[in-house]
Amino acid sequence: xxxxLLSGNxxxxxxxxxxxxxVATGYPGTPSSEILETLAARYGDEVYAEWSANExxxxxxxxxxxxxxxxxxxxxxxxxxxxxADSLMYLVYTGLEAGVVLVTADDPGMFSSQNEQDNxxxxxxxxxxxxxxxxxxxxxxxxxxxxxxSERFDTPVLVRTTMRVSHSKSLVRCAEPQRPTREPGPFxxxxxxxxxxxxxxxxxxxxxxxxxxxxxxxxxxxPANRAEMxxxxxxxxxxGVTYAxxxxxxxxxxxxKLGMSYPLPAAALRAFAGDVDRLVxxxxxxxxxxxxxxxxxxxxxxxxxxxxxxxxxxxxxxxxAAQGGLLAAEDVPRPQVSVPAxxxxxxxxxxxxxxxxxxxxxxxxxxxxxxxxxxxYNLGCLPPFNAQHTMGCMGASIGxxxxxxxAGTPEKAVATIGDSTFFHSGLAPLANMVHNxxxxxxxxxxxxxxxxxxxxxxxxxxxxxxxxxxxxVELEPLVRALGxxxxxxxxxxxxxxxxxxxDECLAYDGPSVLITRGPCIHVSKDVRAAxxxxxxACIACGTCFRLGCPAIVKAEAVHPKTxxxxxxxxxxxxxxxxxxxxxxxxxxxxxxxxxxxDR
Amino acid sequence: xKDKLDFLVAGVGGQGTVLASDILAEVGAAAGYDVKKxxxxxxxxxxxxxxxxxxxxxxxxxxxxxxxxxxxxxxFEPLEALRGAEYLSSEGVALLDDQTVPPVSVSSGxxxxxxxxxxxxxLGRAARQVFVVGAAAEARRLGVARxxxxxxxxxxxxxxxxxxxxxxxxxxxxxxxxxxxxNLNAFRAGRGLMRKGNR
Numbered sequence: 001x002x003x004x005l006l007s008g009n010x011x012x013x014x015x016x017x018x019x020x021x022x023v024a025t026g027y028p029g030t031p032s033s034e035i036l037e038t039l040a041a042r043y044g045d046e047v048y049a050e051w052s053a054n055e056x057x058x059x060x061x062x063x064x065x066x067x068x069x070x071x072x073x074x075x076x077x078x079x080x081x082x083x084x085a086d087s088l089m090y091l092v093y094t095g096l097e098a099g100v101v102l103v104t105a106d107d108p109g110m111f112s113s114q115n116e117q118d119n120x121x122x123x124x125x126x127x128x129x130x131x132x133x134x135x136x137x138x139x140x141x142x143x144x145x146x147x148x149x150s151e152r153f154d155t156p157v158l159v160r161t162t163m164r165v166s167h168s169k170s171l172v173r174c175a176e177p178q179r180p181t182r183e184p185g186p187f188x189x190x191x192x193x194x195x196x197x198x199x200x201x202x203x204x205x206x207x208x209x210x211x212x213x214x215x216x217x218x219x220x221x222x223p224a225n226r227a228e229m230x231x232x233x234x235x236x237x238x239x240g241v242t243y244a245x246x247x248x249x250x251x252x253x254x255x256x257k258l259g260m261s262y263p264l265p266a267a268a269l270r271a272f273a274g275d276v277d278r279l280v281x282x283x284x285x286x287x288x289x290x291x292x293x294x295x296x297x298x299x300x301x302x303x304x305x306x307x308x309x310x311x312x313x314x315x316x317x318x319x320x321a322a323q324g325g326l327l328a329a330e331d332v333p334r335p336q337v338s339v340p341a342x343x344x345x346x347x348x349x350x351x352x353x354x355x356x357x358x359x360x361x362x363x364x365x366x367x368x369x370x371x372x373x374x375x376x377y378n379l380g381c382l383p384p385f386n387a388q389h390t391m392g393c394m395g396a397s398i399g400x401x402x403x404x405x406x407a408g409t410p411e412k413a414v415a416t417i418g419d420s421t422f423f424h425s426g427l428a429p430l431a432n433m434v435h436n437x438x439x440x441x442x443x444x445x446x447x448x449x450x451x452x453x454x455x456x457x458x459x460x461x462x463x464x465x466x467x468x469x470x471x472x473v474e475l476e477p478l479v480r481a482l483g484x485x486x487x488x489x490x491x492x493x494x495x496x497x498x499x500x501x502x503d504e505c506l507a508y509d510g511p512s513v514l515i516t517r518g519p520c521i522h523v524s525k526d527v528r529a530a531x532x533x534x535x536x537a538c539i540a541c542g543t544c545f546r547l548g549c550p551a552i553v554k555a556e557a558v559h560p561k562t563x564x565x566x567x568x569x570x571x572x573x574x575x576x577x578x579x580x581x582x583x584x585x586x587x588x589x590x591x592x593x594x595x596x597x598d599r
Numbered sequence: 600x601k602d603k604l605d606f607l608v609a610g611v612g613g614q615g616t617v618l619a620s621d622i623l624a625e626v627g628a629a630a631g632y633d634v635k636k637x638x639x640x641x642x643x644x645x646x647x648x649x650x651x652x653x654x655x656x657x658x659x660x661x662x663x664x665x666x667x668x669x670x671x672x673x674x675f676e677p678l679e680a681l682r683g684a685e686y687l688s689s690e691g692v693a694l695l696d697d698q699t700v701p702p703v704s705v706s707s708g709x710x711x712x713x714x715x716x717x718x719x720x721x722l723g724r725a726a727r728q729v730f731v732v733g734a735a736a737e738a739r740r741l742g743v744a745r746x747x748x749x750x751x752x753x754x755x756x757x758x759x760x761x762x763x764x765x766x767x768x769x770x771x772x773x774x775x776x777x778x779x780x781x782n783l784n785a786f787r788a789g790r791g792l793m794r795k796g797n798r
Contacts, residue, residue, distance in 0.1 A: 170636075550646060554707060
């Protein structure tokens with residue numbers, strides 16, 4: 001069969017299809033989102049793919065489907081593992097009836113994440129096997145291997161990619177899919193296995209420990225692990241994409257490739273260590289392999305050479321290896337030039353037509369503390385707004401706002417949270433605010449999608465990934481039912497209404513919710529004719545620049561008295577959202593007249 | 600046929616950089632190479648910097664190349680060409696579109712865009728040869744403003760020893776069927792830009 005150019009995430013989707021996955025769940029998060037999207041788009045007739053409300057719900061649903069006899073796949077970005085960890089712990093104890101493969105896409109280099117956590121530790125913590133593919137072919141093949149191990153050893157199996165594996169493309173040879181032919185039978189009533197009450201969980205723990213020993217024995221002959229003997233002078237242990245980098249930078253070195261990086265094949269690694277003069281472990285982020293190799297009593301160099309922060313790209317590997325004396329300095333290629341200092345960067349900005357802009361425009365002017373959350377609206381922390389003062393993880397904003405209230409912060413404060421994030425983990429902290437008689441305004445920014453990760457559905461949308469119909473959960477009755485008495489909904493594109501709503505909610509003595517409603521421009525596709533600036537009328541006051549809209553640019557014309565540049569609008573970027581017209585104090589911005597649009 | 604070729608494709612979100620680098624990877628595969636590629640997208644896909652590594656070889660290990668070693672830099676935007684220049688080897692060749700896309704920091708007046716003198720000086724030091732073409736302008740002239748990426752790719756194709764039919768087959772397969780002819784025209788027009796000695 002021909003080889004296809006697939007990204008790691010597309011290859012995982014293909015692997016899941018080939019491995020007979022029938023149920024796939026997850027919560028969107030870069031760099032993992034394309035796995036479920038590919039499954040739904042290419043194999044949606046045979047695979048049920050769902051964006052669940054959060055990662056924990058996704059894994060619980062997978063557990064239920066696997067207990068019922070369906071092979072399942074769960075996807076998450078690295079920080080989503082923290083959300084589903086509670087469920088992972090029980091699933092390792094119970095085991096399953098059909099396989100569960102859990103894919104975590106880690107983000108060394110933090111291209112789109114709040115931390116750089118190394119999810120390989122979860123394999124040790126939860127006591128389950130972990131596979132780490134190096135490229136798209138392995139990404140596909142390891143899903144099948146993981147499914148096989150899951151059913152053979154009665155355990156969920158973790159497949160860990162990184163951004164470089166998920167988002168790189170390489171050639172993949174596909175296999176014939178092994179699609180299931182059986183419908184599941186009655187649900188098992190095996191309480192001692194599937195009810196983790198203490199008396200029965202106690203019986204399961206030794207099973208988990210024995211399983212780990214069995215997996216360690218299996219690891220010795222696992223086809224994903226292999227010693228590649230070349231020169232004996234240097235032996236390098238590596239897993240995941242770092243293996244590919246090692247092959248690139250040290251083509252002469254012997255390499256122990258760990259496709260399965262927990263539990264380790266102790267005997268094979270000891271033999272490899274004995275066959276080389278010097279043992280080095282090259283790994284991105286934490287010394288996960290290094291510490292285990294040391295525990296085997298092996299002498300190994302790792303983090304002394306390669307730092308735990310950021311990616312360990314081939315160039316970095318080369319540089320650090322030369323610094324540590326593994327290579328000669330002249331082996332490091334020197335670029336002819338370096339990137340010139342002070343090049344203007346392309347910092348991310350809210351898109352033209354973004355509904356979040358009005359909220360941050362006002363919050364920036366009102367100068368109050370803002371507890372922020374995860375989503376496009378996190379850009380509210382950047383200039384020109386600088387209007388977000390905390391941001392930690394999904395759903396944290398409301399709890400942090402509550403904490404400010406408990407602490408007796410003398411200022412009035414708000415939290416900003418998007419609709420998808422609110423469904424993900426905002427409900428419990430809001431109920432907590434109500435129950436404990438907290439104060440503060442929760443601004444629920446409802447743009448009708450999970451925008452930042454690529455416009456996925458969530459419980460508040462009337463459509464879903466699987467295309468089998470979806471019911472929309474309405475926000476207003478939901479927050480009222482949680483006990484919030486003061487709920488106000490405003491049009492996010494109406495600057496005055498947003499300000500009025502904010503003022504009213506801030507005046508309320510208790511928790512209140514302000515819903516700023518306006519669809520993401522990429523969902524509504526409501527692109528209108530570009531606005532114009534009347535150059536004569538513009539007084540160069542700069543108010544419109546405080547909207548941080550990329551379509552608003554400096555004109556060449558300057559104000560005769562102040563010498564400040566007037567404003568202009570880039571017609572290729574403006575989508576006619578009208579916010580700049582509303583904030584202009586002299587009415588210099590207007591929609592085009594009939595026939596005036598020259599785009 | 601060379602044993603290995605490394606390409607860096609640089610552009611701004613929305614310019615079709617990823618599609619262009621996908622096509623380049625597919626062309627390598629069609630020509631019989633092993634290929635790998637890696638895209639680095641800035642935090643904001645729209646308007647952010649995009650840097651794609653594309654690697655052809657007998658057997659490619661890493662999807663990412665190293666500074667000072669890559670053979671070609673294909674840039675859809677001059678500022679992004681500067682960001683990628685350090686990856687070129689001393690024998691490297693750069694091809695860039697002359698159309699600038701100023702970042703927000705420039706259009707809002709808080710930063711300035713590098714001058715053409717600086718751009719030419721840096722690229723001149725980085726590469727053995729530098730070609731500047733008006734691909735985006737050519738695309739607008741053809742009435743397919745969004746196909747500037749395909750025009751530039753067409754221009755680039757003139758620098759490689761890959762049969763035109765291989766390029767055209769991949770372009771046809773990778774763009775929506777109803778725009779196939781328009782894109783092939785854009786590709787050929789780009790190839791023509793290099794023949795005209797527009798260097």
